[in-house]
Amino acid sequence: MSYAKKFAIGLALMIPAIAEAKPPLREVKQIDNELYYIAVAKEISDYCPSISGRKLKAINVMWGLRSEANSLGYSDQEIRDYVESDAEKDRMRAKGEAYLASNGVTYENPNSFCTLGRKEIDRNSAIGVYLRAN
Known part of the structure; x- marks a missing residue:
């Protein structure tokens, strides 16, 4: 068997192992973080x-x-x-609620969402870019 054929067979056998080596999407920060920013912005605009x-x-x-x-x-x-995933939604919600609480936001005071939202918009933050003051 030629070297090229052995290499091709070896590569074909390795592909499933390489595919399994991907981290969970929650660990791919450029994706997970952006979804988090969108989720927090949605929560602010909802309240x-x-x-x-x-x-x-x-x-x-x-x-x-x-x-x-x-x-x-x-x-x-x-x-x-x-x-x-329900587990991922729960994780994202807990992370978002912790951020909101650390910024003085409470669900009992809808104006606190407005205060944080305006701050995020003014800073043109990763969250603020998904918000617009009416």
């Missing part, structure tokens, strides 16, 4: 009547994140499983 979410921007970014995950070797099913 503050004077701030709206920049939904088209968020949708466009999410399509880009899907393409990026695909280019990293994640299938559409793996992406869907990550986004729809």
Whole structure:
């Protein structure tokens, strides 16, 4: 058997191992962080009547994140499983609520969402870019 054929067979045998070596999407920071920013911005816009979410921007970014995950070797099913996972939703919610609380936001005081939202917009932060003051 030629060296090229042995190499091709060896490579074919390694591909499943390489595919399994991908980290969970929650550990791919450029994807997980951006989804977190979008989620926090949505929560702010849901509770503050004077701030709206920049939904088209968020949708466009999410399509880009899907393409990026695909280019990293994640299938559409793996992406869907990550986004729809109850455990991941709970993790993201806990992280977001901790951020909100650390910034003085409470669900009993909707104006606190507005205060944080305006601060994020003014700073043009990673969260603020998904918000618009009405």
